[in-house]
Amino acid sequence: MNEAKKNLHGLSEASPVTRAIHGVRHPDPWRALNPPLYQTSTFTFPDMETVDRVLTGEEEGFVYSRGGNPTVARFEEVVTLLEKGDASRAFASGMGAISATIVHLSRGRKAVHLPITIYSGTRAFVRKFLEPWGIPVRWFDPRPADWLEKLDGVLEPDAACVFLETPTNPTMDVLDLRRLSSLCRSKDVPVVVDNTFATPVLQNPLTLGCDLVIHSATKYLGGHGDLLGGVVTGDAERIAAIRGEEGSFLGSTLSPFNAWLLLRGIKTLHLRMEKHTENARAVASFLAGHPKIRRVHYPGLPFHPGYAVARSQMVAPGGMLSFELADVRGAREVCDRLSLIRIGVSLGDPESLIEHPWSMSHRWIDEEERRAVGVTPGFLRMSVGLESWEDLVRDLDRALG
Ligand SMILES: Cc1ncc(COP(=O)(O)O)c(C=O)c1O
Structure with missing residues (x-):
């Protein structure tokens, strides 16, 4: 079996525990066990023909680390595997991922719906930015037994998204993701779940019908209190759009070193x-x-x-x-x-x-x-x-x- 094939063999069927430990293997000239840290801002080209091939996507390659970096890409691949999505985009912090995702979904759409029990930073972001920009923010209380029926009454098909956490920070409310996503699907409204408290080990919102899942990687993914990071995972098309737009031009890019620490943290x-x-x-x-x-x-x-x-x-x-x-x-x-x-x-x-x-x-x-x-x-x-x-x-x- 050739080396590249052997490296990938078995991982696709492996359990999440094994995947977290082995990550996504790439052929390495030195056969290093751990991924290399590409601590570089830019990438060079041998000639202009290669420039053309990389920029048109004909050849795989990186240009500038704000847009993409091999160490960051590895972290994104591992989170994609663990969250069972198609693709991920990493950010410099959880708030970087949250703000970029909400801004992306709000373009050309109307209200953003959130439960009143939500992380205080997310609340501050929508209050300080979305509302002054004229994007309506609608709050719902997820605690009464009939919260979904009430949400059904106010949720319009052109809403930007329903954005929530479960369990919520800090009140530990649990929201039913299956029922929420089936309601939102019927209205074509994307559901975004901040999965920071649960981690992909304990909960996979995408498999419960939700559209995008976000982590403050600062927390359990890093796991050692020594870095800031964020990530959003979902379908290939949406993630590619976020990567090319807010992910590149709002500037909240994960550093290669933090991606490397995250790859280490995720193993345990x-x-x-x-x-x-x-x-x-x-x-x-x-x-x-x-x-x-x-x-x-x-x-x-x-x-x-x-x-x-x-x-x-x-x-x-x-x-x-x-x-x-x-x-x-x-x-x-x-x-x-x-x-x-x-x-x-x-x-x-x-x-x-x-x-x-x-x-x-x-x-x-x-x-x-x-x-x-x-x-x-x-x-x-x-x-x-x-x-x-x-x-x-x-x-x-x-x-x-
Ligand atoms: C649930 C939740 N989401 C998002 C964030 C924001 O993450 P960061 O601090 O990495 O920007 C936090 C931070 O405490 C959080 O608790």
Whole structure:
């Protein structure tokens, strides 16, 4: 068997675990196990004939790293495999992917529909940019049992998209992707899912009928808290259009070095997600039994309103959870008393992180609006890390007093 064929043999049928480890193999002159890092801004040509062939697509090649780079392309290929799409486009951050995708879908179309429970950065982007540009933004509440019927009543066929997360940040609401995508398909409205909390290991929105899936690769895909990145995956035509337009000219390009770190991080994504989930289950059960905790929001707990839907569309409930204390003072004191669990707004790292949205991520959102989305003064969000869960429970137990 020739080397190129051997390299690809077996991968197409391999499980996602194996694919994450082996990535997408390309023939390498040195037979290196790991992909090379092409830390270069530009690419050169031996002659003008080659320039013509590369620019017309007759020959595979790269021109300038803002448009494309071999290390970044490898990361895109791996995410495409894991998310079961046709193609992906990488960005410098999750917000880079979100803003470019929404701008792309909004062109020539009308309203963008979003649930009120959405990441605060996405909310800020649509408020600060889309609305002033005259693109209507319509908000829906995904928590009442009849939310889909209500959305059906207002969703028009020329809408730009429905953009959502599930589970949502930070309230951990679970939205039914199968039912939502079948409603949107009937109206020809694309559904875009920010899959950051679940990762492609625990949930594949494209296989549930959604059109595009986005990650803040900064979080679980990188997995080590040492980079920023983003990616959107979907059908070949849409991704090619995003790549050639917003992906190239809004300038939010993933650096080759971060793509290389991401390729390394993804190799352990499955293993990490198993441990994050095991730890989150243990922490959630402990918190659910603690007298000072008013509510625990974790889709792996049977009393969570999204428990059944989460079971039907996720492999496991993942490593994120939130919980509520009585008031702002209690929540801030717990953060101050924790010694192992660190205060920080990011998530998906080996270290457990806690954030108080009232004082941190949601600080600049109107108080009434914070309460309306379920962020109460005593609300805390935790990214459960990879430590021994006994240590995490001990730290929380001591901090709660
Ligand atoms: C669910 C979700 N989506 C998107 C983002 C934005 O990603 P980035 O910080 O990489 O721009 C975040 C960041 O916290 C997030 O939590």
